[in-house]
Amino acid sequence: xxxxxDPAADRxxxxxxxxxxxxxxxxxxxxxxxxxxxxxxxRQVILICRKPFREWVLGEMPASRADPIAIESGPVFxxxxxxxxxxxxxxxxxxxxxxINLPYRE
Numbered sequence: 547x548x549x550x551x552d553p554a555a556d557r558x559x560x561x562x563x564x565x566x567x568x569x570x571x572x573x574x575x576x577x578x579x580x581x582x583x584x585x586x587x588x589r590q591v592i593l594i595c596r597k598p599f600r601e602w603v604l605g606e607m608p609a610s611r612a613d614p615i616a617i618e619s620g621p622v623f624x625x626x627x628x629x630x631x632x633x634x635x636x637x638x639x640x641x642x643x644x645x646i647n648l649p650y651r652e
Contacts (some may be wrong), residue, residue: 549581553642560638560646567630579618591636593629596622602629604636625650 553610559575571579583590588609594617595602601624623629631650639645 549577551578551581551641553644560634560648562649564631564648567627567634569633582634582641585640590639591633593626595626595634599626600621600624604629604632 556574556578559572559578562572562575563579588607588611590607592605592607592615593602594605594615601622603618603620603622604613607615621632623632628650635646635648
């Protein structure tokens with residue numbers, strides 16, 4: 547049985563991810579991230595490092611892996627954590643239809 551995202555129950559993990567997008571996560575957040583990383587259409591928002599340890603942008607995997615990755619020109623992130631937060635926000639919206647209107651950190 548595949549776990550499905552339940553916005554009401556899983557919303558509690560948003561703040562946990564925002565506080566620490568990289569590193570150890572609770573079992574509940576790990577379960578949510580596993581679902582968020584799988585897209586049956588094959589079209590997945592991904593993180594692309596343009597300059598090691600300094601610059602990241604977002605892209606989208608194509609449905610057919612023979613096609614090129616679509617790379618966004620902006621925004622350009624200077625923090626991997628901030629870029630990971632944007633990937634999380636976009637995947638959450640795609641799965642739930644809900645926008646997360648919170649910056650990476652306040």
